[in-house]
Amino acid sequence: MIWVNRPSMEDIKLFFSKSMEAHMGFEFCEMGNDYITGKIEISDHHRQPIGVLHGGTGAAFSESLANLGTHLTIDLDHFYGLCVDLNINHLRPVRSGTIYGKATALHLGRRTQVWNVEIKDKYNQLISAARVTKALIEHKDHAPLQEVFNPLIDAKKDN
Numbered sequence: 001m002i003w004v005n006r007p008s009m010e011d012i013k014l015f016f017s018k019s020m021e022a023h024m025g026f027e028f029c030e031m032g033n034d035y036i037t038g039k040i041e042i043s044d045h046h047r048q049p050i051g052v053l054h055g056g057t058g059a060a061f062s063e064s065l066a067n068l069g070t071h072l073t074i075d076l077d078h079f080y081g082l083c084v085d086l087n088i089n090h091l092r093p094v095r096s097g098t099i100y101g102k103a104t105a106l107h108l109g110r111r112t113q114v115w116n117v118e119i120k121d122k123y124n125q126l127i128s129a130a131r132v133t134k135a136l137i138e139h140k141d142h143a144p145l146q147e148v149f150n151p152l153i154d155a156k157k158d159n
Helices: 009-015 055-071 143-158
Strands: 027-031 035-041 079-090 098-108 112-120 126-138
Touching: 009 027, 009 143, 035 055, 055 079, 055 098, 055 112, 055 126, 079 112, 098 126
Parallel strands: none
Antiparallel strands: 027 035, 035 098, 079 126, 098 112, 112 126
16 A cells, blocks of 8 residues: 555545635545545536537646645655646547546655556546656645645544
């Protein structure tokens, strides 16, 4: 198992409650031994004007899954993660329904992480494939981030 922090799905929801993820309706579903899953019910604000899923939605969803994975695999008392590279291929258009994302760590280093994210439709067809690279940044003054990370840190202390 790769997780340093194992918050409940409710704690994860609280962590993202004031962020783009909540606004966009991203739902985080499961933490497996080495992966994170989530889903999005596609609505009008996820689509391009021509009616298909906007590539930015898939990119944001991929980065969000990798972001959560990163923050659950590091010591949040000393580090946080930032995306330094996102590469995504959109392989199949989708107009409606639910899409499902799964992020799996490819590399968990001391200063960088690389995550593979696959987004599929309800038929398990691959919609998008992404690779997300995260830089692990040491924070000297923990106080400003303490409130942000409390849902994830408190969950770690409860285990």
